[in-house]
């Protein structure tokens with residue numbers, strides 16, 4: 001419907017208390033920003049490792065009238081009436097996630113990955129208890145004990161680091177730190193680590209020092225779901241995740257745990273940290289878990305991995321240094337120091353030419369965390385739009401050309417034109433324009 005027609009129709013309605021105006025008519029400012037964002041997501045090559053394109057089914061569930069419903073509590077034990085449909089939705093989400101990850105218990109209510117982590121801490125730690133996680137600047141996450149996060153304020157936090165020469169986690173080093181610190185909880189999992197983490201080795205160390213063990217699989221959950229990445233579930237007391245990264249669901253969090261921790265964990269999420277669950281998001285999580293059980297999703301994850309390897313190999317060919325020398329998962333961390341450009345400069349330059357990635361600290365980065373010497377690249381989003389290895393090679397070449405020829409306006413124009421051609425060949429959300 002054209003905007004004029006909509007206006008006319010809206011104008012004829014009496015103010016009955018019903019909100020019948022469309023977004024475009026009622027709030028063109030927001031509508032324009034949404035439309036512009038749709039174009040941005042179509043027109044740019046998105047290499048942000050934590051982003052993805054959800055399906056239309058996920059979008060529909062997420063944009064549904066379930067947003068109207070209060071359902072504090074859990075299926076069968078709610079604090080509001082009229083929750084029978086919500087129970088169906090949450091049970092579907094829980095049972096699908098339990099099947100997908102072979103987990104004993106699932107909580108799908110955390111509004112985000114950060115809340116999921118905090119819920120685990122709240123359920124098993126007392127303020128002042130010791131927590132051991134991967135150092136933020138070495139690939140860890142803010143919520144694993146950074147001083148600026150609540151985790152670093154309420155708990156005594158310690159960190160282990162990657163080996164500065166190899167870029168790999170060194171499990172002997174982790175054991176040493178764990179023995180010295182004697183934490184109550186050990187956390188494995190990262191935001192910018194491109195290698196497989198040895199969950200069994202972590203579990204042994206946790207056992208040795210009498211610690212509980214939690215894995216935050218936010219980045220790798222999609223690959224874990226289809227068995228293309230070792231699962232942390234058999235090894236950890238708790239596994240937390242986001243649902244919106246490689247798992248390609250709505251923005252949100254979830255927690256898997258063993259039966260004996262279930263009751264305390266559920267109480268930590270609600271009423272410990274949250275009020276009413278976002279039932280529209282939980283519905284979209286259920287849809288995403290169903291998608292994750294399909295053959296298509298398995299092939300998608302295979303391609304995410306193949307693409308990351310192709311991108312890494314080609315960048316290496318072109319003289320880029322990769323932290324740890326390569327990748328086992330969906331992401332690549334470039335060490336840009338030999339290219340004479342900072343992470344911040346590279347991020348700005350590439351985005352202007354149509355390639356969106358994020359600056360990222362490298363282990364023991366000489367630059368501060370706003371500048372950085374690294375660039376993190378990931379393949380989940382470009383793979384969702386159907387790109388394969390030949391396109392990864394092309395993207396690597398474009399990144400190289402852009403960085404090498406950044407002072408040459410003819411080169412910049414050429415890169416922009418190539419990006420345009422590439423994104424036009426791989427449309428997203430075609431019928432939603």
Ligand SMILES: *Cc1c(COP(=O)(O)O)cnc(C)c1O
Nearest residue numbers: 112113114141190191216218242
């Ligand atoms: C993204 C991420 C989170 C946080 O998720 P939010 O939904 O942004 O709160 C937590 N842990 C890790 C390892 C992550 O990569």
